[in-house]
Each structure stands twice: as structure tokens, then as C-alpha cells.
Amino acid sequence: MGRLFGTDGVRGVANADLTAEMALGLSVAAAHVLAEAGTFKGHRPVAVVGRDPRASGEFLEAAVVAGLASAGVDVLRVGVLPTPAVAYLTGALGADLGVMLSASHNPMPDNGVKFFARGGHKLADELEDRIERTYREHASGEPWDRPTGAGVGRVREYDEGFDKYVAHLVGVLPNRLDGLRVVIDGAHGAAARVSPEAFARAGAEVITIATEPDGLNINDGCGSTHLAGLRAAVVEHGADLGVAHDGDADRCLAVDAAGEEIDGDQILSVLALGMKDAGTLRGNTVVATVMSNLGFKLAMEREGVELLQTAVGDRYVLEEMKRGGYSLGGEQSGHVIALDHATTGDGTLTGLMLAARVAATGRPLAELAGVMRRLPQVLVNVRDVDKTRVSSSARLATAVNEAEKELGETGRVLLRSSGTEPLVRVMVEAAEEEQACAVAQRLADEVKSALG
Helix, strand or coil: CCCCCECCEEEEEECCCECHHHHHHHHHHHHHHHHHCCCCCCCCCEEEEEECCCCHHHHHHHHHHHHHHHCCCEEEEEEECCHHHHHHHHHHCCCCEEEEECCCCCCCCEEEEEEEECCCEECCHHHHHHHHHHHHHHHCCCCCCCCCHHHCCCEEECCCHHHHHHHHHHHCCCCCCCCCEEEEECCCCCCCCHHHHHHHHCCCEEEEECCCCCCCCCCCCCHHHCCHHHHHHHHHHCCCEEEEECCCCCCEEEEECCCCEECHHHHHHHHHHHHHHHCCCHHHEEEEECCCCHHHHHHHHHCCCEEEEECCCHHHHHHHHHHHCCCEEECCCCCEEECCCCCCCCHHHHHHHHHHHHHHHCCCHHHHHCCCCCCCEEEEEEECCCHHHCCCCHHHHHHHHHHHHHHHHHCEEEEEECCCCCEEEEEEECCCHHHHHHHHHHHHHHHHHHHC
16 A cells, blocks of 8 residues: 655545545544644644635535544634645744645646645654554544544634735845736636735736636646746737746746746746845755756856755755755746745745846846756656656666666766656756657656556
8 A cells, every 4th residue: 555645745636536534534633643743732723724726625625624623623714825825824823734735736636635734844754654644543443532512623714814925925025026027827726816916016017817717727728837828928918027836836937038938947046146146045055856957057056056956856855955054945847945935835936036036137037047058858757657666677777777878977867756646757868859858768668668
């Protein structure tokens, strides 16, 4: 039986893999485990619960709220807000626990449950493992110890969460965005209201696309995984830049005035140099993952910024940032963590900081992002394979070794199982795109053959 918790909570097809019963049980288990860990310290615990606009989020939210209240936890329902908003409010309100219902960039039928500890930080692996063990024990029939009478949790709406979060975002910016025209692609997701409001309050002229969620259209041909609409809108409206979020808005990709994509590595480059100039890049270091483009590493070396690389996953970036006391880190996918202002990746904050750098320097985004040159990088997702065997297959190890010899020092290969989806990712980087494509496809075929 595989581990329920992936790199970003518990995910699956809603009402199939992730049922109301599971959401309720996990919530009760989380309350009991955190109580046993001393998180509640003898006081009546409080949880912040939010969700993205997926239709399944409605019944899953009801299940989570019921589970927490039945375990004696008071619940503040903040409604549809981004994942980083739930993390922020968990800390700002002094809550003991935060719960977000979202499957991020995954398609609409999926959903997920993500827990935050006191302060708005992701739970440690050890706590997730204990929650999963406790959940499984009670799912098999062991009864819960349940409070009664005045001991049950109370539930209330917390409508102030939207304004409190937006005010926080605008308040941490180093300068205003007056004079900028920005297109925002909300992915019909959790940032559909938040991001346009934050940019407008910061002084930008805002044009929106994909900001009308109906519960079914989240990530559907829009957002950070589908940039064509944003590219076209930026060019059509003569905007200075465009910002695209994913479904729960913990990530951000951008588009320059010509409609060219600015990925997470380039965003990190711009922000790192801006923070270095301002003296806020602690340790003169930026933290990224092994998926970062080689061009990013070369740019940071040239600019005198140290780069530390971790395993793939924003949680590993965050762990390294906390360990070393660093202020900036992120992933190529657009998860960017500004630890002075957020406890997790925040797509709206990232977009605002990027726009603020454009406004402060008066330089086009394309020029700022030009500090790094992206080397050709090809990513192939191989589905319908046993991803658990990717690291133990001798056949794949041999194939990777041969590919690395072929590429030499001008490229690299990375094979890994996805932490959020049932697939294996094959990444190849090379000096020439044609070579990268050929090697990546050859390795993808090998993965399909070896693990299919």
C-alpha cells in the first residue's frame, strides 16, 4: 500500500481516490496527532480551512470541517482563497492548523488535502506519517475518542480573510506599480479575485483573463500550464507583462511585452539580483532544485550569487532555506518562496515582486530576464508506468549513464517519479535542442519499456 501523502498533500480523483470519508478521517486524524504532539498546548484549537473553486471542493470542504469540529477543533472557513492565503492566515490569526483543498495545476476532476502547521508552515514528513498511520488505524474500525456537548468544535465564516491577505501582499512590496499595464491569467482558480485586486491596489492597470471560475473550468486551457491565451492578451493590449497562476495560485509564470514566456528560473534570476541590490538576499544565496536550467546556474555564478540545489519539490527548497536562513528560493515551474513575507510559494506575491522590479528599474521585463540564457531543456512525461521502480531499475540506470556520456559536460539527464501525478518525468538538457529531444525521447521509450 503506497503512501497517501505525496510531495504536496494527499491528491487523487475526487470522489474516487479522494472521498468525503477519507477527507473527514484525515482531518480527525490530523487533529488527534497534533494534539498528541503538544501543538494545542492545552487550549481549544482553531483551524483555518480554505479551498479552490473546484466543484468537488464543496463537499470535501464540508467533510474536512465536519471532521475537525467533531474532534473539538473550532473552524474558521475562509472560502475560496489561494493556498498561500490559507498559510498566511493560519499564521496571522494564530491558528493551530490550516487546511487547503486543492489539486493545484491538476485537471478539474482531481482534488487534494493539504495541511499547514501552526505559523502556516507545511507539516513535517514525520507528522504526515503519523497522521496517515492514525487515519489507517481508525479507518479499519478502531473508534475515535470524540468530545460531546460544549467540547465539540464551532464553525464560523471568516469573511475578512480576503482583505487581510490582499493588504498583506500590497504592504510588503518595496515600491508601487503605477504606470504598468499588467494582464493576469487567473486560471479560473483561487486567485481569480485576489490577484487582480492586489495588482490594482498596488497601482497597476489590470486586464484579466480566465478569472470567472464556475467550479468546472479551473486550469482548462488557461493558467500557468497553458500560456497561449496570456501571450496573445499581452500583445493585444500592449501590456508591459503578463502573469499566469495555477489553480491554487502558489505558483506564477510570466510573459514579457513581446509575449515570450518568462519561467521560474528567469523570475528567480530577476528577483535574486533585485534583492542583492537591495541588500535583502540573505547569505547572497538563492535556493532552487535540480530541475533548474543550467543557464540559471551559469547566470548566478556570473553575477556572484551562490546557488544551492535540492531535490524536486518546493518543500525541499523551503527546508534548505530554513536551514540556512536564506530569503529566496523556488522552482522552474514558478513556485517562488520569499521567506521574509511568506511561508510557502505564493504566485500572487511573486508576480507583484516581479512587476515591482520592472517598475523600480524602468527596464522591460525581457531585458531584466535576459540576465540568463535558457539552454534547451526537454521534459517528457511518461504515463502508465510503475513510477515506484524508477530509482531501482538497473536497465534505466544503464540508459541514463549512456545518455550522460553522449551529452558530456554540455548537458545533463534527470529521471524522476512525479510526487503529485502518476507518471515518470524525463528531463534532458543539451547545448542543441535537436540533441536534447532525441535523447529525451529515447529515454522515455526506455522508461515505457522497462516500467510499463
